[in-house]
Amino acid sequence: MTNSQNEFWSRAGEEFQQNLAKSWGQAMQTFQTMDLGGIVPPAQDAAPQLTFSQEKLKELQAAYLEEATALWNHGLESKHEIKDRRFSSEAWTANPMAAFTAGSYLLNAKTLMGLADAVEADEHTQNKIKFAVEQWVAASAPSNFLAFNAEAQKKAIDTQGESLAKGIQNLLHDMQQGHVSMTDESKFVVGENVATTEGAVVFENEYFQLIEYKPLTAKIYEKPFLLLPPCINKFYILDLQPNNSFIRYAVSQGHRTFVVSWRNPDESMAQKSWDDYIENAAIKAISQVQHITGAKQINALGFCVGGTILSNALAVLASRGEKPVASATFLTTLIDFTDTGILDVFIDENFVKFREMQMGQGGLLKGQDLASTFSFLRPNDLVWNYVVGNYLKGESPPPFDLLYWNSDSTNLPGPFYAWYLRNTYLENKFISPGAVTVCGEQIDLGKLDMPVYIYGSREDHIVPIGGAYASTQHLPGKKRFVMGASGHIAGVINPPTANKRSHWLREDGKFPASADQWVAGAKELPGSWWTDWSDWLRKHAGKQIAAPKHYGKDAKFKVIEAAPGRYVKARA
Structure with a gap:
């Protein structure tokens, strides 16, 4: 120049x-x-x-x-x-x-x-x-x-202006429903063409319904299997269609399978706290599965925030001298919040204080607010793409079960949300033994000595691979870590029959300090990670016994209604 x-x-x-x-x-x-x-918001930094x-x-x-x-x-x-x-x-x-x-x-x-x-x-x-x-x-x-x-x-x-007229209709429709349409939501009905795996609700309280699924094999493993999905979403991401249902896959592998279907909170739950969810939902679900099946120990899986909840529940139980879980699986879960990826941009002391003042003593975080936040993490793909297609071009988005689930948002109790923000994303207390008390017990992840299977997705923008991997540094039991291709959802929902993507394993049993170091010694394998997980879980499931012919157990755990139940159908 x-x-x-x-x-x-x-x-x-x-x-x-x-x-x-x-x-x-x-x-x-x-x-x-x-x-x-x-x-009045907290004073901002200069x-x-x-x-x-x-x-x-x-x-x-x-x-x-x-x-x-x-x-x-x-x-x-x-x-x-x-x-x-x-x-x-x-x-x-x-x-x-x-x-x-x-x-x-x-x-x-x-x-x-x-x-x-x-x-x-x-x-x-x-x-x-x-x-x-x-x-x-x-x-x-x-x-x-x-x-x-x-x-x-x-x-x-x-189109002689027809596309503009249709775009205006789409805009008015979306204004009425309160969010931008990502799919044709009229094409889906929960329980009819999504969440269709056969089962029954065998227990419920104000926090969740417990669903038991009908066995698909003559024999099952003696240790039942409980899934805790994230409470910020509907559980049927794990049961979209028969050909990609993780729930159906678990049942087909011979596991007596139970799932927590979270209630979509309304104003009656506006005072519920993190402790309430740990004691009256996660711990309650574990004990109810034990009572129904007669098993001393069960196998449990937590997905995303469900995994964080599961880790806390197990730590509380361990502090009480109880070890009801034989093995735990954590899918795209954070228990160490050092690496939270792009979500870190939202979190600082002022933001958390504001949320605590706004809803820490009561109130609801609306599901659509949370959904919008996640959408703007990928603004071109999940926001403006639909604005242009729906309104400027007058197009109707095609039916897509995954995007229907994504639009089916869930509220959160304000006290639960505010406590979660401060103790996880802001202060990262779970990894310091005794730094936080839950349900009257000091949390010490070092007491979770059961075998664990930890999964992270390589391109996950919500739970970065480094954050998922960090769990290996805090859980003392025998561990297996697997990395899958793709993102937060697509990486998890990857059935073997699809023959898509890859996963990575490291067979030397070493867990170096960082995910990058682990990947350097890992081997890429084609296809789904589900088969590896199934082989691992089988080793912790006990002997095989005859499959039950009925749901639940005696009059105390009789069928309340058919799966997927009514809680999952409540809209935010």
Whole structure:
């Protein structure tokens, strides 16, 4: 670059730093003065004085100038190649003006993300800035606006405006239901074409229903199997369709299978706490399975937050001198909250204090609020993709059972949620023996000496692989860790019959300090991890006995209703 260009970019960089710092301060001041329903938020820290890596700024400046010049010089070419799928249709690539608009946006978006990466700050602050910039970049894409979306404009012309009329109908429908449609929800009915594995509710209280499933084998293993799904979702992610049902798979492997179906909390549960869920749900479910089956010990599985709940329940029982679980499986579970991935951007002392003041003594966290948070972790795929398709193009999303489940949100009691935030994501107390008391007992994960099977998904953005792996460093029993391909849900729901994806195992029995070190010595194996888990669980399931001919046990545990029960059908 010439001296004049260097001077220009140097001045521009200085002005950008000054304006960004000023804007940050204004944004924080605005947030502090927002109307928060009469609740005064905790005092915010002073707006950070942002500085940037000069080396990275110079690299960004040089790259931007080079790419902007190339974009301008080729702006009127008749055909462009754009790899971003938002702009890959011919309506974009064959229209020079539209292609130039898309190219300019992509260049500016890349530069803004680069600027966020150039901020010199602690990791937590840097991640917050990156997340905020990503949200703004995703929202400001020209594809999100009819005035700039060449594909939506072409469709409106081709359909003589019918696509716009349908888009308005879709918008009104989604406003009425309270969330953006990701699938055609009218095509699914819980118990009819999702959650159809045959079973019966054999116990219930105000927290959960306990479902027992009908055996699919003449003989079963003597130790029953209990699944605790996350209480922030409906359990039927584990029972979507017969061909991908983890529940059905467990039953088919000869296990007498029980599942906790969480109640969708309403105002009557607004005071319920973490202790309530541990004592009256997780521990109660374990004891009820013991009573029904007559087994001294059972095998248990916890998925996501269900695994965190299970670990606490087992620690409470261990402190009481009870060991009712022969083996435990933890799927995409955090018990060490050191590595929480992108969710870390939401958590700091001020946020947790605000939630404690808002609902720590009572109230509900609405399921849709939580669902929206998770959607914005992947804004292009889970938010703007549907905004464009549903409203600008007037398309109806196709039926998809996984996305139907994703839209079927669940509320949480405020005290439960506030306690969970502080003691896990903020203060990470579970890994320090005696640092936290649950149900009157000090939590010590070192007492969980049963064999454990720990699973993490390689591309999980909710429970990062490092966070899932960290459990190996705190559980003293004989361990087996498996890493699967894909993300939080797709990695878990990967039946053997699909013959998809891979999983990784390490047979030397070593558990080094980090997941990266473990992976370095792991072997990739094709297909599902389910078969490996099944072989492992079989070793802890005891001898085989005749399968029961009836659900439950005597009059105390008679059938209440057919699976999947009514709790799972309650909408948030």
